[in-house]
Amino acid sequence: MIRHVILRIVAKTLIPCILLFAFYVQFHGDFGPGGGFQAGVIFAAGIILFALMFGLPAARRVCSPRALEILISLGVLLYGGVGLASIFKGGNFLDYSVLAHDAVHGQHIGIFLVELGVGLTVTAVMIKLFFLFAGRKHIL
Amino acid sequence: MSLFAQLASLTVQAGNGAHHSDAQHAAQHAAQHAAQQAVNWSEHLPALQIALPLLAAPLCVLLRRARLAWGLAMLVSAGALAISLTLLGRVLALGEGGAISYHLGGWQPPWGIEYRIDALNAFVLVIVTGISTVVMAATPRSLESELPRERHYLYYAAYLLCMTGLAGITITGDAFNIFVFLEISSLSAYALISMGRTRRAVTSAYQYLVMGTIGGTFLLLGIGLLYMVTGTLNIADLSERLALVGANRTVLVALACIVAGVSIKLALFPLHVWLPNAYTYAPAVVTAFLAATATKVAYYVLVRFVFSVFGTPLAFDELHLDALLLPLAILAMFGASLVAIYQADVKRMLAWSSVAQIGYMVLGLALANESGLTGGLVHLFNHALMKSGLFLVMACFALRLGSTRLEDLAGVGHRMPLTFGAFVLGGLSLIGVPMTAGFVSKWYLVRGALEAGMWPLAAAILLSSLLAVAYIWRVVEVAWFREPATGDLRRAPLSILVPAWILLLGTLYFGLHTSFTVGTASAAARLLLGGTP
Numbered sequence: 241m242i243r244h245v246i247l248r249i250v251a252k253t254l255i256p257c258i259l260l261f262a263f264y265v266q267f268h269g270d271f272g273p274g275g276g277f278q279a280g281v282i283f284a285a286g287i288i289l290f291a292l293m294f295g296l297p298a299a300r301r302v303c304s305p306r307a308l309e310i311l312i313s314l315g316v317l318l319y320g321g322v323g324l325a326s327i328f329k330g331g332n333f334l335d336y337s338v339l340a341h342d343a344v345h346g347q348h349i350g351i352f353l354v355e356l357g358v359g360l361t362v363t364a365v366m367i368k369l370f371f372l373f374a375g376r377k378h379i380l
Numbered sequence: 381m382s383l384f385a386q387l388a389s390l391t392v393q394a395g396n397g398a399h400h401s402d403a404q405h406a407a408q409h410a411a412q413h414a415a416q417q418a419v420n421w422s423e424h425l426p427a428l429q430i431a432l433p434l435l436a437a438p439l440c441v442l443l444r445r446a447r448l449a450w451g452l453a454m455l456v457s458a459g460a461l462a463i464s465l466t467l468l469g470r471v472l473a474l475g476e477g478g479a480i481s482y483h484l485g486g487w488q489p490p491w492g493i494e495y496r497i498d499a500l501n502a503f504v505l506v507i508v509t510g511i512s513t514v515v516m517a518a519t520p521r522s523l524e525s526e527l528p529r530e531r532h533y534l535y536y537a538a539y540l541l542c543m544t545g546l547a548g549i550t551i552t553g554d555a556f557n558i559f560v561f562l563e564i565s566s567l568s569a570y571a572l573i574s575m576g577r578t579r580r581a582v583t584s585a586y587q588y589l590v591m592g593t594i595g596g597t598f599l600l601l602g603i604g605l606l607y608m609v610t611g612t613l614n615i616a617d618l619s620e621r622l623a624l625v626g627a628n629r630t631v632l633v634a635l636a637c638i639v640a641g642v643s644i645k646l647a648l649f650p651l652h653v654w655l656p657n658a659y660t661y662a663p664a665v666v667t668a669f670l671a672a673t674a675t676k677v678a679y680y681v682l683v684r685f686v687f688s689v690f691g692t693p694l695a696f697d698e699l700h701l702d703a704l705l706l707p708l709a710i711l712a713m714f715g716a717s718l719v720a721i722y723q724a725d726v727k728r729m730l731a732w733s734s735v736a737q738i739g740y741m742v743l744g745l746a747l748a749n750e751s752g753l754t755g756g757l758v759h760l761f762n763h764a765l766m767k768s769g770l771f772l773v774m775a776c777f778a779l780r781l782g783s784t785r786l787e788d789l790a791g792v793g794h795r796m797p798l799t800f801g802a803f804v805l806g807g808l809s810l811i812g813v814p815m816t817a818g819f820v821s822k823w824y825l826v827r828g829a830l831e832a833g834m835w836p837l838a839a840a841i842l843l844s845s846l847l848a849v850a851y852i853w854r855v856v857e858v859a860w861f862r863e864p865a866t867g868d869l870r871r872a873p874l875s876i877l878v879p880a881w882i883l884l885l886g887t888l889y890f891g892l893h894t895s896f897t898v899g900t901a902s903a904a905a906r907l908l909l910g911g912t913p
Contacts, residue, residue, distance in 0.1 A: 313438030320435040323427070326485075328419055333427035335486035 251293040258286035266359050270348060276355035280362025287363075288370045296374055305371065308364045315361025322353045422466075426482035426495040429463045429505070430548050432456050437540040446532035450520050453536040457513040460547065464505040471502045472900070477907055481553070489553065490614035496553030500904035503757070504550045504680045507764050511672040511883075512543045515768060518879040519665045522775040526577045526663045535575060539669070542568035546677045555603045555689070556613045558681060562599065562645070565677070566592045569670055573662040584657035591644055591654040598641030599681075605634035606689070618689050627698040631690075635699055638685050646678035648742055649712035652735045659731035664775030667727065671734055672768035676760050679741050683757075686745065687908035696748050705746035710840055712739025717847035721854065727774045727784040729851055730767065733810060736844065737763045743837070744825055750905050752828025757901035759821035762809070762890060766818065769883030770806040773799055776872035776880065789855065791864020799872045800859050802884050807852035809887040812845050817887040820894050 266279035291299030323334040331338035336350025421428070436456040440449040471478055482495040497505070516539070520532075527535060545565025549558050570592070574585035607613055609630050610621040625631060640651075647655040655675075659667045686695045695701045716735035723729035737759070744756020774784050776799045781788050793800040809816035822841055829837035871877075890897050 309441055313441040316438040317435060320431055323431055324435075327421075327424050327427070330419060332482070332486045333424060333431060333484055337486060 248293060251289055255286050255290055258289065259283060262286065262363075266355065267352075269355050270351050276358025276360075277362050279355075280359045281366055283359070283363045284366030284370070287367050291370065291374065296371070300371070303364075303367055305368070308368045308371075311364035312361050312368065315357040315359070315364065318357035318360065319354050322350055322357070326350070424482075425463050425467055426480060426497060426551060427484065429460060429467070429509075429551060430495075430544055432463075433460055433540045433544040433547070437537040437544065440533050440537040440540060444533050446520070446529050449533040449536040450516075453540055454513070454516050456540065457509065457516045457543065460543070461506070461509040461513045464502065464509045464547075467497050468502040468506050468900070471497055471499055472903070476903065477910070490612050490617035493557050494553040494614060494616075495551050496616065497551060498904070499900055499907055500683070500757070501550045501680065503761070503900045503904055504677065505547060507676060507761055508543065508546045508550060508673045511764055511768050512539075512669060514879045514883055515665055515669045515672075515772070518668070518772055518775065518876040521873045521875045522665045522779060523663060525779055527575050531575075535572070535663075538568045538571045538575075539666075541565075542572060542669075543673075546673050549677050550680055553615050554613050555606065555615055555618060559596065559600050559603060562596055562681075565674065566596060566645070569674060572666045572670070573658050575666070576661045576663050578661060580657070581661040581663075584654070584661045588654040588658045591651075595641045595644030595651075598637045598644070600641075602634045602637030602639075602641060605630050605637065609634070615684065615688055619691060622689060622694065623691060627694055631694070632699055635690060635695065635701070639682065639701065639704070642678055642682045642685070643708075646675055646682060646742075647735055647738055649708045649715060649735065649739065652712070652716070652738075655735055656728055656731040659734065659771075660725060660728040664727075664771065664778050667731075668768045668771035668775060671731070671771055672764035675734065675738055676764050679738070679745075679756075679760055682742075683745055683753075683908065687753075692748055692909060702746045702748060705742055706837075709739045709743035709746055710837075712736055712742070713840065713844040714847065717844055717851065720851045721847065723851075724787075725785050726777070726789060726855055727771070729786075729855070730770055730774065733848065733851065734763075734767055736848070737767070737810075739844075740821070740825060740841070743841070744828060747825075747828040747832050747834075747837075748909070749828050749831050750902065750909060751824050751831050753905035753908060754898060754902040755821050755824030755826075755828050757904055758824055758894075758897050761897050761901070762817035762821050762887060765883050765886045765890065766806045766809045769880050769887065770803060770810070772876055772880035772883065773803045773806065776876050779876070780869055780872055786855065786858055789859050790862035791859065792869075793856070793860035795864050795869040796872060799877060799880075802877070802880050803859075804856060805884045805888065807856070809884070809891065811848040811852060814891075815888070816891040817897075818891070820891055820898065824898070 262279045262283035265274040265282055266276060269275035269279065287299060287303065290302065322336070322339075326335045326338055327333055329338040334350070334354075336347045337343035339346035339349045433456050436452055440452055443449050443452060467480065471480060474480075477498075479496055479498040481489070482497075483489060484493045484495065487493070519539075523532060523535060542565050545561045545563075545568060548561030549565065552558055552561060566589075570585045570589045573588060574582045576582075576584075603613070606618060606622070609625050609628075610618055612618055612621060622631065644651045644654075659671060662670065686701060690699075713736050716732050716739065720729045720732035720736065723732060741756045741759050741763070744752045744754075744759065747753070776796070777784050777789065777792070780796065781792070805816075809818040812818035812822040822845065826838045826841050829835070829841065
């Protein structure tokens with residue numbers, strides 16, 4: 241679709257906005273509606289739009305399959321790591337209150353990190369799913 | 381940590397004297413701080429039971445090398461087994477009705493998620509982690525012939541996630557959490573099954589996915605209805621409030637949804653259609669793992685909901701669950717055993733036999749007396765051992781003969797005597813020959829049937845065991861009394877043979893020493909029949 245001028249220009253203008261909006265939803269998740277899952281889906285939608293416009297090989301250069309795998313794993317590790325960190329700090333698993341010197345701060349940091357983990361994994365899984373389906377040569 | 385602080389204070393003392401007292405003070409402060417922070421890991425074992433395999437799964441993906449990923453998975457699996465054994469020991473030490481409660485995130489139940497371990501789920505946890513460890517030991521050698529080596533790390537990640545899900549369902553004291561872990565275990569199980577050698581593996585995984593999703597949906601519906609009636613999701617809290625609500629229509633529908641949903645995951649007789657294909661076409665080690673854990677955990681969920689959440693008076697006296705489950709159990713025992721007799725593939729035959737054995741377990745549940753329920757729970761343990769062992773034997777045949785079809789096993793008793801000896805041992809236990817584990821569980825089931833005054837049921841248990849004789853004998857006959865094919869066969873690799881023998885000798889051991897299995901199971905049964913957990 242790279243030859244359609246209107247589509248290309250619109251996509252080029254939209255993609256950065258979509259990615260930026262994903263970050264807004266991600267980091268605004270602690271105060272208002274939003275959070276890691278939604279942000280991840282929006283971010284992945286930006287990349288998928290890119291892949292639709294400029295082709296799968298170009299999108300694969302942006303996010304290689306191995307990088308996606310690593311991102312998926314890192315998100316889970318970050319989430320679980322917060323849980324282990326709160327045990328280290330003397331609380332129960334995933335008890336964010338102990339993460340900082342006062343409970344409110346701790347909850348804040350905990351939710352921020354956990355949502356970041358969710359966001360990473362969801363983004364990577366969504367892109368991976370799209371790549372898998374789009375890259376399939378034969379139907380079963 | 382305190383060692384660090386002491387070292388720090390030593391170095392400070394050795395330093396120059398100008399800020400001596402000041403520095404010493406700081407070091408003392410650090411030491412105090414460290415002492416405060418010394419983590420008592422044994423308190424957190426319930427969380428670690430789930431968190432360790434959950435975090436090891438992504439690490440397997442990061443490690444990527446098949447050997448490394450296997451090493452990590454093996455280590456974590458063995459660690460999980462050690463944790464579950466510790467937890468079981470601790471629960472049993474608490475005495476009758478004792479339970480360990482762990483509050484995730486420090487939120488008090490019934491608002492927060494609680495992990496609650498009593499005699500029943502500690503017992504099931506040991507089975508899940510134990511089977512997982514033994515099968516994991518046999519995995520690399522068997523998997524090599526079924527999956528390209530560069531995809532092994534994904535297999536180990538999915539395997540660990542599946543174990544996480546199954547252990548999570550078992551350990552949690554929160555009804556909604558059960559659903560979440562059920563989805564984790566199911567999704568990873570579909571992935572594991574689809575890794576089989578043939579294309580049929582993909583379609584059978586898809587069939588399981590459709591059935592499993594319907595099952596999960598029904599379970600969620602049922603949990604939602606219970607939440608509507610009681611306003612809580614904590615199992616202990618649910619049971620208290622449900623007793624006050626009594627049997628109204630919403631509760632009836634909730635029970636129906638939950639029993640239907642779990643029965644699909646359990647493969648109870650008319651809802652078992654996904655099981656034979658999934659078990660036949662999955663990689664051999666996956667079958668050995670899932671056959672011994674997935675349906676067992678589903679049985680646990682059913683037991684937990686029927687006895688702990690609804691309670692015997694509500695489920696049996698008012699809503700007559702036994703009128704539904706007893707006939708289905710008997711149909712499973714006879715129907716599935718009959719189908720097993722006519723199977724051409726031994727792996728498939730064992731899969732059908734699993735459907736029949738699930739019938740025995742559900743029978744124990746439906747009897748709803750102490751002996752019956754003990755029998756069901758002991759059978760859960762024993763059947764896990766024997767089926768897992770038998771499927772590992774199948775893994776040996778698949779590796780050396782390239783097939784598990786009955787006609788290809790001709791004369792295999794002479795060509796692979798050690799492997800086939802293990803099969804015979806497992807078969808005897810499946811039939812329920814005295815001195816094997818299968819006998820112990822059937823003994824308690826028969827006792828339960830007699831205590832309930834249903835002697836035809838006792839006869840049915842014995843008659844259906846005869847069907848097991850028939851399908852095991854078919855294999856024995858072909859393997860020992862048919863002319864073997866020519867050519868030499870190498871002995872099955874020890875890394876599969878030894879785990880198989882460990883499991884099947886286990887059936888022999890637990891057939892003779894019943895204090896662990898029957899003791900724990902009857903403690904669990906008393907706990908369940910005594911009302912709220």
